[in-house]
Amino acid sequence: xxxxxxxxxxxxxxxxxxxxxxxxxxxxxxxxxxxxxxxxxxxxxxxxxxxxxxxxxxxxxxxxxxxxxxxxxxxxxxxxxxxxxxxxxxxxxxxxxxxxxxxxxxxxxxxxxxxxxxxxxxxxxxxxxxxxxxxxxxxxxxxxxxxxxxxxxxxxxxxxxxxxxxxxxxxxxxxxxxxxxxxxxxxxxxxxxxxxxxxxxxxxxxxxxxxxxxxxxxxxxxxxxxxxxxxxxxxxxxxxxxxxxxxxxxxxxxxxxxxxxxxxxxxxxxxxxxxxxxxxxxxxxxxxxxxxxxxxxxxxxxxxxxxxxxxxxxxxxxxxxxxxxxxxxxxxxxxxxxxxxxxxxxxxxxxxxxxxxxxxxxxxxxxxxxxxx
Amino acid sequence: xxxxxxxxxxxxxxxxxxxxxxxxxxxxxxxxxxxxxxxxxxxxxxxxxxxxxxxxxxxxxxxxxxxxxxxxxxxxxxxxxxxxxxxx
Amino acid sequence: xxxxxxxxxxxxxxxxxxxxxxxxxxxxxxxxxxxxxxxxxxxxxxxxxxxxxxxxxxxxxxxxxxxxxxxxxxxxxxxxxxxxxxxxxxxxxxxxxxxxxxxxxxxxxxxxxxxxxxxxxxxxxxxxxxxxxxxxxxxxxxxxxxxxxxxxxxxxxxxxxxxxxxxxxxxxxxxxxxxxxxxxxxxxxxxxxxxxxxxxxxxxxxxxxxxxxxxxxxxxxxxxxxxxxxxxxxxxxxxxxxxxxxxxxxxxxxxxxxxxxxxxxxxxxxxxxxxxxxxxxxxxxxxxxxxxxxxxxxxxxxxxxxxxxxxxxxxxxxxxxxxxxxxxxxxxxxxxxxxxxxxxxxxxxxxxxxxxxxxxxxxxxxxxxxxxxxx
Numbered sequence: 001x002x003x004x005x006x007x008x009x010x011x012x013x014x015x016x017x018x019x020x021x022x023x024x025x026x027x028x029x030x031x032x033x034x035x036x037x038x039x040x041x042x043x044x045x046x047x048x049x050x051x052x053x054x055x056x057x058x059x060x061x062x063x064x065x066x067x068x069x070x071x072x073x074x075x076x077x078x079x080x081x082x083x084x085x086x087x088x089x090x091x092x093x094x095x096x097x098x099x100x101x102x103x104x105x106x107x108x109x110x111x112x113x114x115x116x117x118x119x120x121x122x123x124x125x126x127x128x129x130x131x132x133x134x135x136x137x138x139x140x141x142x143x144x145x146x147x148x149x150x151x152x153x154x155x156x157x158x159x160x161x162x163x164x165x166x167x168x169x170x171x172x173x174x175x176x177x178x179x180x181x182x183x184x185x186x187x188x189x190x191x192x193x194x195x196x197x198x199x200x201x202x203x204x205x206x207x208x209x210x211x212x213x214x215x216x217x218x219x220x221x222x223x224x225x226x227x228x229x230x231x232x233x234x235x236x237x238x239x240x241x242x243x244x245x246x247x248x249x250x251x252x253x254x255x256x257x258x259x260x261x262x263x264x265x266x267x268x269x270x271x272x273x274x275x276x277x278x279x280x281x282x283x284x285x286x287x288x289x290x291x292x293x294x295x296x297x298x299x300x301x302x303x304x305x306x307x308x309x310x311x312x313x314x315x316x317x318x319x320x321x322x323x324x325x326x327x328x329x330x331x332x333x334x335x336x337x338x339x340x341x342x343x344x345x346x347x348x349x350x351x352x353x354x355x356x357x358x359x360x361x362x363x364x365x366x367x368x369x370x371x372x373x
Numbered sequence: 374x375x376x377x378x379x380x381x382x383x384x385x386x387x388x389x390x391x392x393x394x395x396x397x398x399x400x401x402x403x404x405x406x407x408x409x410x411x412x413x414x415x416x417x418x419x420x421x422x423x424x425x426x427x428x429x430x431x432x433x434x435x436x437x438x439x440x441x442x443x444x445x446x447x448x449x450x451x452x453x454x455x456x457x458x459x460x461x
Numbered sequence: 462x463x464x465x466x467x468x469x470x471x472x473x474x475x476x477x478x479x480x481x482x483x484x485x486x487x488x489x490x491x492x493x494x495x496x497x498x499x500x501x502x503x504x505x506x507x508x509x510x511x512x513x514x515x516x517x518x519x520x521x522x523x524x525x526x527x528x529x530x531x532x533x534x535x536x537x538x539x540x541x542x543x544x545x546x547x548x549x550x551x552x553x554x555x556x557x558x559x560x561x562x563x564x565x566x567x568x569x570x571x572x573x574x575x576x577x578x579x580x581x582x583x584x585x586x587x588x589x590x591x592x593x594x595x596x597x598x599x600x601x602x603x604x605x606x607x608x609x610x611x612x613x614x615x616x617x618x619x620x621x622x623x624x625x626x627x628x629x630x631x632x633x634x635x636x637x638x639x640x641x642x643x644x645x646x647x648x649x650x651x652x653x654x655x656x657x658x659x660x661x662x663x664x665x666x667x668x669x670x671x672x673x674x675x676x677x678x679x680x681x682x683x684x685x686x687x688x689x690x691x692x693x694x695x696x697x698x699x700x701x702x703x704x705x706x707x708x709x710x711x712x713x714x715x716x717x718x719x720x721x722x723x724x725x726x727x728x729x730x731x732x733x734x735x736x737x738x739x740x741x742x743x744x745x746x747x748x749x750x751x752x753x754x755x756x757x758x759x760x761x762x763x764x765x766x767x768x769x770x771x772x773x774x775x776x777x778x779x780x781x782x783x784x785x786x787x788x789x790x791x792x793x794x795x796x797x798x799x800x801x802x803x804x805x806x807x808x809x810x811x812x813x814x815x816x817x818x819x820x821x822x823x824x825x826x827x828x829x830x831x832x833x834x835x836x
Contacts, residue, residue: 129461152458157382159458168391174438175429175457191460224455229392233379235433235453333665333696336642337675340613340621382524414541416566418525422547429524456524 002026007099009122019214025053029100031211034121034346036059036109036137038085040196041151041203043075048204049125050093054211057093061085064283096114104147104322109133110270111256114140123147123210125203125246127196128166138171140255142246149218151199151205156192158199158225161218167205169239170218170246185318189314195227249351254280257324264336264354265326282314286323288312289369290338291330298371301328309334312341324349330370332356374448378408379413379458387415396452402431402442404452419454429457469793470835471801472536473514473809474503479518481536487797488813491822497539498530505788507566508535508835509592511574513742513760516835517593519579520565527562529579531593544668546579546587546596548603550591567626570633580623584612584640585650601653602638602646611657611674612643624787625681629688637691639652639678645693653832661709663697679725680787687734690765694727694739694787701766712766716741720753720760720771724789730815731798735765738772738792738800738816740785759800759816775819776810783808788831801828 003011003022007029014020014028033054035046038061050057065076065083080088086104093102105117109128118124118140123344126137126148134150141148141163150171163170202223209215222235241289245252256269265273270285287304289296296306301347307315309329319325321336325342327335327350335352342350353360356368380388388394396411398404402417409416419430424442426432432439434446435454448453468632469488473480478496485491501520509515521527529542551557560581569588579587586599593646595718602608612621619642629635634651637658644659657674663677672836677696684690689704692712697712699722713722723744730736743749752758758773783804790802800812807826811821 037461039461048442066416103454127461129459131457151461153460154458155382157458174431222455226392233453234436235431235438235455237435237438326719331665341398355836383523401679403817412606413543414545417547418522418543422549423551423557423559425557425559427524427559434583 001110003029007053009331010097010099014052016352020212024212024214027100028053028208028211029055031123031124032056032058032121033104033207033211034060034118035125035127036060036133037127038070038073038075038089038130039063039127039130040072040153040191040193041200042125043073043127044197044200045091045125045127045203045207046093047075047096048088048157048201048246049207050097050347052204052208053097056101056103056121058103058117059086059089059093059107060107060109060117061089061107062108065233067190072191072196074197074312083237088101110134110272111136111254112275115144115276118144118146121146123149123207126150127200127203134171135258136255139245139252139258141165142172143253143255147207147210151201151203151208152276153196153199156195156227158227160197160199160206160223160225161221162210164210164217164219169237170243170247173240173243174222174237176240176244192227195225198227210336218316224242254282264332264352265351270326270360271355271364283323286319286321286325287328288319288325290334291328291357295330295371299357299369301357304328309338312338316342316347319347324351327352328356329353331358374409376404376446376448377451378404380452380455381454383456384415384454387418389411389447392426399446400442401434401444401446404446406443419456420426431455431457467793467795467836471534471809471811471822472506472508472792472833472835473803473823473829474506474518474788474827474830475807475827475829476502476518476657478522479503479506480538480823480826482809482822488793488795488811491811493733493799495558496534502562504562504564505831505833507568507833509568509577510836511568511773512592513836515592517566517567517577521562527560527581529566529593530562533592536724540590542594542596544595546581546598548585549598549600555834556753557722558585559587561579562605562622564586564622565624565626566809567628570628571630573633576633576638578626578628580626580638582622584608584621584623584643586623586638587628588652599652601648601650605655606611607645607655609778611646612640619635625678627681627683628693629683630685630727631688635782636740637681637683639681639693641679642675644674644676644756645678645681658702658707659709660707660713661702662693662695662700680727682727682729682736682737684729684734686732690734692727692737692766694724696723698722698725699766700726710766712762715762715767716769717771722756724785725750726785728790728792728800729796731792732743733763736763736815737766738790740783740790740802742784749782752784755780756811757781757783758786759802759812759819761816772812772816773819774817782806786830788833789829791832793834799834801832801834803832805829 033044039328086106090102125312145165224233289304290309327338329335339350339352361368375397396404396407468486471482478499480495482491504519506518516532522651523685528545530539532539548558549724552658565580568579575592577589586597586602589596617803625639627637636648646655647658648655659676691702693700700709700713702709757776793799803809805828809823
């Protein structure tokens with residue numbers, strides 16, 4: 001559909017650029033972009049993307065506006081402290097550009113909802129502030145075939161990179177491990193307010209370039225910015241053939257599956273993984289219940305296999321194969337021992353259910369009967 | 374002739390705040406040893422005892438990622454030590 | 462040494478740095494100073510009883526490798542260790558191990574000035590002979606042929622770690638240590654060889670009651686007044702062992718049923734071998750790890766565990782969900798011993814009369830990992 005008169009008036013400065021023109025602007029209008037995190041990075045990114053005429057913009061954030069946000073999150077104003085970011089952010093973006101559609105997602109991004117949330121979009125702009133979410137977004141984009149522009153900030157420094165499925169390395173190719181979340185985030189460490197403004201705008205720039213197919217995006221290029229020195233630098237990195245998510249033999253084929261390579265997995269994480277697998281018609285992780293048979297018979301998880309702990313050592317060879325294994329017991333102790341035993345025997349992915357069946361009954365399924373210890 | 378080594382924020386407490394320092398060596402290993410001689414203790418914070426670059430730290434020579442410590446260097450190369458950021 | 466009262470300091474290791482509470486001679490007025498190393502995770506801060514001006518601190522910072530700091534001016538300023546604990550280079554075919562954090566620090570025997578021990582995650586034992594500047598692996602443990610069975614962990618975050626390194630004051634070669642989901646181990650030859658010491662300790666999560674190792678000690682103390690006596694707060698109960706016996710006795714059976722004998726720390730009285738303090742926590746169902754029913758209390762025995770007394774005067778009466786980690790409780794050496802604990806909610810509580818009455822000395826600190834007394 002050709003641009004309306006209102007659109008032509010609004011986007012005239014784009015239309016004058018040879019690399020954009022009417023055709024390019026129509027592409028932007030047809031595009032669907034999800035901004036994860038309406039914070040320091042997400043605010044400027046979303047604003048510029050809205051201004052640029054991205055036809056469908058998703059804004060994902062489950063937080064509320066706090067006073068300290070206003071030092072840098074220009075999507076909000078002083079009257080909105082306490083409001084849901086996704087809601088007031090949407091209103092602001094629509095006030096900026098009523099010709100687009102803005103969808104607010106006031107939820108937390110998890111392994112369980114990643115597919116449902118990300119699939120409708122073409123490109124994701126990651127402005128999250130936690131390592132775990134960063135990896136979840138990266139993995140989801142690789143798995144679901146979405147373009148990604150990822151950036152991060154800390155004090156006076158910023159980093160940014162882009163990803164196009166099949167055209168370059170992903171974030172995990174550069175930083176393979178998701179270690180424990182001990183790095184201070186902005187709430188704890190302080191950040192120069194204007195820094196995410198620069199990086200978020202860079203993200204919007206990259207997103208527009210990728211959607212239009214113009215210029216040279218940051219594929220296989222890590223851009224770093226030092227605000228104090230006022231210097232940009234660039235570093236190259238290549239796709240790793242052993243990358244856990246985009247490599248030749250990925251061990252992460254489902255968002256959140258990286259949780260299974262570390263030892264304890266919570267009941268909620270396990271439930272999400274099982275649900276996803278069911279939704280996709282796949283087998284999911286192998287559940288091994290290491291309690292005694294009489295305990296197992298009182299109540300156990302659907303599709304769990306019973307191998308009592310005393311027999312596990314001899315029966316470990318039954319568990320080799322491609323499926324990740326999750327050990328389960330009543331309270332989590334025996335399953336932790338089972339996990340250690342499996343690791344000792346050389347198994348790579350031996351997780352155990354933290355808190356055991358008791359945790360499952362407490363948080364997921366109060367109807368489940370758990371045999372007393 | 375010493376080459377340029379860029380130091381990320383979290384490690385500048387060793388270099389008296391300097392973001393750019395110089396160190397000598399023909400390989401990355403030698404340069405990092407010289408760096409550690411000048412700023413004792415800095416190396417162990419991003420290279421572990423098995424000589425692996427710690428998770429979330431990266432080393433680039435000019436613009437290319439260096440994964441092996443025996444990576445050869447020329448006088449004009451620049452070594453960049455990077456730390457993964459995660460704020461948003 | 463009998464001390465009526467003394468000015469002292471409580472060193473507080475937290476998730477965000479090190480704090481210190483310094484008291485006057487009567488322990489009435491306390492002043493909080495800090496943080497030092499703001500933003501660093503401080504696991505343990507310990508004074509050298511042989512050289513009181515010297516303290517050691519085990520810390521970790523974000524993505525950077527773990528390290529040790531030492532002070533020789535009672536903590537006013539710190540220097541970094543020249544070689545922090547690090548495993549030896551792995552041989553070909555051996556799984557490589559790297560220290561993720563130094564969790565526990567113990568000064569060595571009184572006769573070996575400058576000697577210190579450190580326990581790490583993954584489980585490893587290290588020794589320094591120069592006041593914490595240079596550390597070397599204790600090969601007798603780290604390379605013990607049974608070590609892969611005793612501590613198979615390969616560096617999963619917060620997986621296994623080595624703690625409760627105890628030195629017999631009568632014999633520098635006599636050592637004990639604890640490993641989470643590993644058990645208690647003993648050496649009589651300065652760490653060259655080790656053997657498990659877990660008989661009588663429950664491990665409800667293991668298939669057999671008679672497994673020699675695999676238990677989960679939370680904290681083990683060697684009583685300073687009677688070094689043949691050890692107390693152990695385990696994941697599965699509270700125990701006492703009087704050497705040369707090898708079988709632990711579950712003294713937690715004498716705790717009131719609704720309180721149980723689960724907890725993290727156990728703290729010994731400076732002079733009375735029959736007295737220890739514990740902080741019971743809820744170990745039921747999903748292991749909330751907070752004090753039972755939201756009513757914090759310290760429990761004390763004065764008869765080596767035959768009977769227990771509840772000490773909660775001054776502590777909140779309801780809706781106070783304290784968690785006290787294994788290194789976060791300690792006692793001083795005063796005639797009426799002061800007892801102290803720090804919570805994961807950032808509160809520091811103190812008693813000047815052996816636990817009878819409590820008052821809060823500091824609030825809103827970051828999550829407290831360790832509390833230790835420095836004379």
